Amino acid sequence: MGDLQALLDSHGLSLVFLSVLAEQAGLPVPAYPMMFVAGALSMQESGPSIGAVLFAVISACLIADTAWYFAGKRLGQPMLRTICRVSLSPDTCIRQTQSLYLRVGPRSLVFAKLLPGAGALSTAMAGMTSTPFMTFLFYDALGALVWAGGALLAGVGVSDFVDTILAAFSTYGHIAVLVAGGAFALFIAWRFWLRWRLLRRTGRIPRMTVMELESRRSAGAPPLVVDVRAHGVAPIERIPGALVMELHAPLEALGEHSPEHDIVVYCACPHEMSAAVLAERLRVAGYRRTWALAGGFDEWKRLQGALSTQSDEASNDPTKQAAAH
Template sequence: MIQIPPSAIAQWGAAAVFGNVLLTRLGVPLPSAPLLVFAGSMIASGRLSLSHVLIAAVCGALLGDSAWFSAGRIYGRRLVAALSRRSYAIESGMRTTSELFERYGAPIIAISKFVPGLGLVTPPLMGTTRIAALVFLLWDAAGIVAWSAFWVLGGALFQRQLHFALVELQMHGATVIDLLALVALLYCAYRLLRRRTPGRSGDEPEARR
């Protein structure tokens, strides 16, 4: 059982959110929503600051997305092709994002934060387009603020239920860190499974028509 003192939560909570979100945005197969929900419950209990957590989440996500956007601008379609070869899920996400961008324009950058599979592939793909860097950053920031606030405020709203769940965990010899670690492992397994999942058998022939 992994224990974490309340003082460490108050001191390192925002830093943990920053690191977790940054690694997730860079492509490390780690979920960031569970930690944001937990941070929200800590905000409701007075152990963390809402502004500190939101700033940490936004800065981490913006830094990661900016790195991918810059890589897309430097390496262009070669980067998109290399990423697409890694897995069918990434290739499908690239194709979907490209189609949505052509149809709806820059706002898709913000909306993609709420669509599984699109948040990670959108920044490098946008880097290969003619969209201005400032426009990308503004829409990306808007989406990140809405996305992080959604999970943090959700955790604060259901703080009482989460508290009861944590008490139940402690009664069974576990802590929230154990739960977050388990969720991370399951998420990694899910990402690896998706990466190895080929497209439907009917996709390739249909694409050739």
């Protein structure tokens, strides 16, 4: 125990800082146990003060979260989509995070770190929505304080038993690490199996391309377009005429549209996951002529940009102008 105690006494703040920085940067490094131990050691004469530990935690959070903020500000939706593409819950990752931030705004940063998977995505959303940087820093620091406070207070509560805890960890730590590692590996395997099963199931939902959608709209026979992305108080661009519908909203939200009506559902998530989930639900309910939009809103937006570029080039080409006349 002496070596472990000496390591924590001499480098406790550095270990807390590095573990929090790594976790907030997105690495699978749990920082809560280190903060718990730091809280317990803060009650000993040789341990770091609780104020110093809080300063280390908040500093690490602000460094990592500022990087996520500017990444979101610079890269926007593609970065968010890339993060969620490797998420264990790709069907809800973007939609839930966007919905939370759009509804609550930067105040969501106060409790975002308490929600699994929402911390980095919420800070990226702050950058994407152009939240003022100082406002972001204030709420993010407050969120770091709330997040760290629970672990530190729990550590303070067991400070009288810290010697026993450290002795047990020194004696049985390797066994605990093996057990925890095995449990974590089983958890990851289970989540990946759930993800694979969901991807396989929703992959059976037919897709409609954006070109086909625009062709139908141009021909005067447009399908009902349903927007299943996150919605909040902030304005959001959508396909013209799209019906806004929550993923689990009652089917009465479709109004007078009959099951024979063509329906196209779109989202802004990897594999059109949310759109496919709603499309599957509609098809089971009898709306058999339902598709998910391939590529989602981002693909539709790219098509509009390409068509706009072609139109601009044609308007600036004298040969094409003469042919048109």
